[in-house]
Amino acid sequence: MSDLPKHVHVQEEGPREGFQIEPGPISTADKIRLIEALAETGLKHIQVCSFVSPKVVPGWADAEAVVEGFKAKPGVHYTALWFNENGLNRALAFRDKLTIGGSISLTASEAFTKKNLNRTHAENLTAMKKNATAHIAAGVAVKRLGVMAAFGCNYQGDITPAQVVSTIEDGLKIAAEVGADITDFSLADTMGWAIPPRIERTIAEVRSRWPEKRITLHLHDTRGLAVANAHAAIKMGIDRFDATVGGLGGCPFAGQKGAAGNICSEELVLLCQEMGIETGVDLDALIEVGRMAEEIVGHQLPSELIHAGSLDAFRRKAA
Amino acid sequence: MSDLPKHVHVQEEGPREGFQIEPGPISTADKIRLIEALAETGLKHIQVCSFVSPKVVPGWADAEAVVEGFKAKPGVHYTALWFNENGLNRALAFRDKLTIGGSISLTASEAFTKKNLNRTHAENLTAMKKNATAHIAAGVAVKRLGVMAAFGCNYQGDITPAQVVSTIEDGLKIAAEVGADITDFSLADTMGWAIPPRIERTIAEVRSRWPEKRITLHLHDTRGLAVANAHAAIKMGIDRFDATVGGLGGCPFAGQKGAAGNICSEELVLLCQEMGIETGVDLDALIEVGRMAEEIVGHQLPSELIHAGSLDAFRRKAA
Known part of the structure; x- marks a missing residue:
């Protein structure tokens, strides 16, 4: 404990x-x-x-x-x-x-990006880069990198920790290009696919790559497991939740x-x-x-x- | 795991x-x-x-x-x-x-026994003994010992693992007196007081006393924590749930x-x-x-x- x-x-x-x-x-x-x-x-x-x-x-x-x-x-x-x-x-x-505050908001599922934004992942990266640039130009710091559908997607199915890591890498690349200093990651279970072991694996993987970033979880209770997921995350020391x-x-x-x-x-x-x-x-x-x-x-x-x-x-x- | x-x-x-x-x-x-x-x-x-x-x-x-x-x-x-x-x-x-099947059903909270059955704990023990005797006389085995309000009670407040253990001891005493061979314990979160650490402590305590008994959990989702509680129990090897x-x-x-x-x-x-x-x-x-x-x-x-x-x-x- x-x-x-x-x-x-x-x-x-x-x-x-x-x-x-x-x-x-x-x-x-x-x-x-x-x-x-x-x-x-x-x-x-x-x-x-x-x-x-x-x-x-x-x-x-x-x-x-x-x-x-x-x-x-x-x-x-x-x-x-x-x-x-x-x-x-x-x-x-x-x-x-x-x-x-500004954020770079990506989705770990390309199928969801298509459905939700009518963009490919590559097009979304371009849009997010433009968006981050506009924020910085307006004097608004961009410190947050969000990953939607980080635990699964209704249109694409399961999302692996490796897909989340790769999405974060894409976001950090944009951040570096526009000169944004990302301090916070937000992982969103947008469509309620998380279960405790999936939370644990994804957080462990993200943390091992970027131990210095703060992680926020954005959990949906779509299938009744949100509190169980939060509990698993809290036990790993996660201390920020949207609710x-x-x-x-x-x-x-x-x-x-x-x-x-x-x-x-x-x-x-x-x-x-x-x-x-x-x-x-x-x-x-x-x-x-x-x-x-x-x-x-x-x-x-x-x-x-x-x-x-x-x-x-x-x-x-x-x- | x-x-x-x-x-x-x-x-x-x-x-x-x-x-x-x-x-x-x-x-x-x-x-x-x-x-x-x-x-x-x-x-x-x-x-x-x-x-x-x-x-x-x-x-x-x-x-x-x-x-x-x-x-x-x-x-x-x-x-x-x-x-x-x-x-x-x-x-x-x-x-x-x-x-x-027959069971001996007790409550870890005397206040709840009073409210629910209009009996003291002692009176309830007498009633349960009579009830178990009737089952055995009818050729029905009494193998199950249930403890209601095992994690807390709206009328009494918190229930400690020690109170659950003592309630089980009372039930096993009756069982011995009437010749019932209890194989199963059922712990009920009747009013939704459980949280994962409370589940873990109570199960650990009961198991350390009676490692050979099978435990069923009867969980209520009164405050939205039932799945988190089940998950904590499953991780301890609990494999029987009412639902x-x-x-x-x-x-x-x-x-x-x-x-x-x-x-x-x-x-x-x-x-x-x-x-x-x-x-x-x-x-x-x-x-x-x-x-x-x-x-x-x-x-x-x-x-x-x-x-x-x-x-x-x-x-x-x-x-």
Whole structure:
């Protein structure tokens, strides 16, 4: 157990992941209410919106209004997501309020790149290089290298650790060419193919090649294994996870209507807390926000914990 | 990884757990349809009903009709649940069709025994002794010792491995007095308090005392950690799990309305399959039965996998 981290960083993506997929419409005021409530739980990283085309993602047509509207809490990093220069410029308008960082985002599965972006892997590399250059030109550091479908893909099947390593190599080559200093890798189980041994093998392989990089895991609970996967990673010392309150998000990929979204923030916090690992998050407060999220979207969310309540709540009653 | 079992036995309890709690009404024909479909997936142990008072559990008022009605598949063990001599006698009427076994069922939490059975632990021991005697008198072997709330309790809080060991000692004392030869322990996380390290500590403690006994885990997914708990147990060589298709069941305990039921059979099978452990179960067939269960109960079940589909199904499409 000596590899256990002392602290796990829960990077909340509920607003961004959730409101991009919920049929809604969800009011701007409700989005703001959720973001502000999340900041009161002790979470230090909250991804608040996507700056994407409202034609493609109507749920984020009000991205500007949301960012303008919420009251920022000191000490909390608010981030956003974007995919191109237009999105970057929209984000830069909120430079004072948002933490703006660039990333090189690749996919370990060429079939998924084709399906999702209508590009070959080579075309995607070119696009990402252009994108990274634009960020650096705007004075935005590019420190993060993301690999989607890092554990398997609905369109390509299994993804080996060697494929992840090779994708990272491609990304680092771009980074070197544009002068970006990558400090962080993000490995995403975009379509829920991970199982604990696959997590262990891939992390071990990536770490042995690049021991100095920090790794974030972005897990989806598509097949119910997200918490088991997080647990396996935590035991290897992984201390950064994207997660969504209540399990907001859903999986937009073909053949998976109704499938679960990201790992639930509160279930990850519960796991850490019961293992004696700090998260800085008030679990009961986060559970309340999960219930608020359910009320806002108007249907039951995948989180089991928001329905059951924390162990500490029962411990207090039992005492 | 040398402790990994070669084969994991998935003991399906979906019909019994599910139909006792679903508001329904669910027709006898639908119950039979689910049981027969489960038997076609390769599952070898199916708990089909409860012989309990229809006043307490109206969902099982038709237990006899269900057992009479389903067509038994050779090689499959069909079991039932009961709590007293009256239930035993109802089960014995189906001696040819059901696998009838007795058990001594205790609870590691006295507060839960009080709440659930309105008995002290001592009174429960007396009742269990009487019950075991009745089984043996009827020619039914009592081989199983169950411990409920083995990992924590909503009414008492944390349960230590020492409390589980002491509960088992009490059960073995009764067994010795009535001449029962206990071969199996069943540890139940009745209210969803387990986390992987707690599973590991309790199993290690119980095993070090009674290395020759087989251990079954009965896990609830009350707080989303059931698969992570199963994974921790599998890594210790535990090879028997109760589970319910689709996650049928729900948690009937106070303050947990809407909380999840048992670990989903299909998510457990997926985990095993992807780890190279046999279960004898056709996962795609089981997922289909999960969808049938959802249709029968008329609402979404907790299983993520029945909504997402198996990895093999996507592998076949990708190939």
